[in-house]
Amino acid sequence: MDTALNLFNEKGLAQVSLRTIAESMRISPGNLTYHFKKREEIVEALYYEFVAEVEERFEEMNLSEIKLNLVFDLILMLTETRLKYRFLMRDFTTLIAENPSIKKHYVAVIKKRKSQSMGIFDHLIEQKILRPAELENEYEHLYERIQILGNFWITSALMQGNKMTNATVERNFEMVVQIMYPYLTNKGKREWERLT
Amino acid sequence: MDTALNLFNEKGLAQVSLRTIAESMRISPGNLTYHFKKREEIVEALYYEFVAEVEERFEEMNLSEIKLNLVFDLILMLTETRLKYRFLMRDFTTLIAENPSIKKHYVAVIKKRKSQSMGIFDHLIEQKILRPAELENEYEHLYERIQILGNFWITSALMQGNKMTNATVERNFEMVVQIMYPYLTNKGKREWERLT
DNA sequence: CTAAATATAGTACAAATGTACTAATAAATA
DNA sequence: TATTTATTAGTACATTTGTACTATATTTAG
Numbered sequence: 221m222d223t224a225l226n227l228f229n230e231k232g233l234a235q236v237s238l239r240t241i242a243e244s245m246r247i248s249p250g251n252l253t254y255h256f257k258k259r260e261e262i263v264e265a266l267y268y269e270f271v272a273e274v275e276e277r278f279e280e281m282n283l284s285e286i287k288l289n290l291v292f293d294l295i296l297m298l299t300e301t302r303l304k305y306r307f308l309m310r311d312f313t314t315l316i317a318e319n320p321s322i323k324k325h326y327v328a329v330i331k332k333r334k335s336q337s338m339g340i341f342d343h344l345i346e347q348k349i350l351r352p353a354e355l356e357n358e359y360e361h362l363y364e365r366i367q368i369l370g371n372f373w374i375t376s377a378l379m380q381g382n383k384m385t386n387a388t389v390e391r392n393f394e395m396v397v398q399i400m401y402p403y404l405t406n407k408g409k410r411e412w413e414r415l416t
Numbered sequence: 417m418d419t420a421l422n423l424f425n426e427k428g429l430a431q432v433s434l435r436t437i438a439e440s441m442r443i444s445p446g447n448l449t450y451h452f453k454k455r456e457e458i459v460e461a462l463y464y465e466f467v468a469e470v471e472e473r474f475e476e477m478n479l480s481e482i483k484l485n486l487v488f489d490l491i492l493m494l495t496e497t498r499l500k501y502r503f504l505m506r507d508f509t510t511l512i513a514e515n516p517s518i519k520k521h522y523v524a525v526i527k528k529r530k531s532q533s534m535g536i537f538d539h540l541i542e543q544k545i546l547r548p549a550e551l552e553n554e555y556e557h558l559y560e561r562i563q564i565l566g567n568f569w570i571t572s573a574l575m576q577g578n579k580m581t582n583a584t585v586e587r588n589f590e591m592v593v594q595i596m597y598p599y600l601t602n603k604g605k606r607e608w609e610r611l612t
Numbered sequence: 613c614t615a616a617a618t619a620t621a622g623t624a625c626a627a628a629t630g631t632a633c634t635a636a637t638a639a640a641t642a
Numbered sequence: 643t644a645t646t647t648a649t650t651a652g653t654a655c656a657t658t659t660g661t662a663c664t665a666t667a668t669t670t671a672g
Contacts, residue, residue, distance in 0.1 A: 232513055234430065237629060248651040253631060255649090310509050316575050317428055327576055354597075361591040365565060372568040379512050380523055395557040401550075402598035433659060444621040449661060451619085618669065625662080632655080639648070 228307035270305040349408040424503035466501040545604035
């Protein structure tokens, strides 16, 4: 799975066949199909590994006090994990089109995350770190934008030929996280100062 | 090309072979390869058709006075055109990985659009419709976010199983365009009211 | 009307891919 | 140690796909 992950990240899902993986591991194709009857199984296993990793790191986070840095930490954590499994992002559409199980799971996760995020936003508004909503669905839409940006900035950067150096990652993290800034109150902005 | 576009949009680039297209047109595969020597040629032709369409609609737009509605119009125009050629968005990574010509063109377009957009932002700031930047690269980052959202909201919506109804499109247009709202001055917000 | 061009159909071919199958080898267990 | 189980290698097969090739048919032009 490690080898497959590296190859998928490097070349993209479609460009990596069972034989490619087997060759890279210096085992026979037959051996590989013994452990993973279907190619989909490897991909699926990697997807659920990714999900588990996000879950695990989420559990580790300090949710006792919801402050602005929690949002930072969440976005950063997701950035790092998505980066590790970036082929999933890059080929997400194909993946989901071909794998109903993953699709179902993904849709459920999105829904769950959305309600969690809305909870955090509400809390931050109560604490006067975020300003109250001025438009209909304003924070729902904000969440959706963060969601899309989080999922696709890697793809977008790769498309423009950027290598995934630390500098690239930092720059893009900043680009994503700045979406929060104009919703901050003065109190929120002071906290922002401390965080950046 | 019409048939190919429809099939690509419907099933995704990878799922549509030359034979699929030929069958759907009720012509022979040989006939198709006579007109398009390579499958890539069809895809490439569609990409440049898309580019031309964006260009054309851009020319048609009234650029004489830069106001907030120009930004609305631009985003709406791009939304519609991208929707028409949505397979390009959906499979953009594959496309760009496999076609250096398209990649080169895309990277150049992004760069050009960025400087155009920055010009518009500057103008709107001068007109006190947008507030001045408070952070480093604030409007550059805003542009990049709009860029990514514009490119990928369709993909994201499709991944969640949404059909591309008018309602979906409208909802997502609102979601994208609202990213501008918190940067507006009071004057800008009054203009926003008139537009929505 | 005839010749040249364009268009179409049908088929063939090589390459790649997922996967199934068989035989041999290594490891575990009783 | 003997035997059962797990692992590995190697190969075979069916399918798909892009594309090339050839022979007709149709259209265009002189």
